[in-house]
Amino acid sequence: MKYFCLRLLLQSVSWNAPLRTACSSQTLELKRMKLPSTFQESSKRFVHQVPATEFVAFTRSFHGTTMGALALTSEERFHEPFELVMPGVTFVQYGSIEEAKRTIRKGKTAAVFVEPVQGEGGIYTATKDFLQALRTFCDDAGALLVFDEV
Secondary structure (H helix, E strand, O other), X not given: OOEEEOOOOOOOOOOHHHHHXXXXXXXXXXXXXXXXXXXXXXXXXXXXXXXXXXXXXXXXXXXXXXXXXXXXXXXXXXXHHHOOOOOOEEEEOOOXXXXXXXXXXXXXXXXXXXXXXXXXXXXXXXXXXXXXXXXXXHHHHOOEEEEOOO
8 A cells, every 4th residue: 555745835834754654564565736726636536445434634724725624624514624624533632642543543543734833823833743643544444645735
């Protein structure tokens, strides 16, 4: 199975090396897209190849302005109107390895959407350990790991 990360900009930013390290354990295919929402919609099409139906996203996330992207955005005023369109999204505390481990489950979790650098409500960067743990949990659960970064 192939996994992909999105890096549109910021090629030399400090998170680049940890991100590369976290992804390097698997075959990595980079997809470059012009808009974050385009990426979110495309990645949800990949997800339909997996039999599980639940999604995991993180607190303080913002994934774009299409219906699917808003359903993955943690702030309630954004995702609440789209819960009927895209049910089954669980929001986990950003950076919490233990909570992610409890939430990502084999046969249930189709995909985990994470921003290595969050920009909604401040700048928050994921640790190398957090990203590597997500990679391991997704591999164990057979879930797709989607990095959304602009």
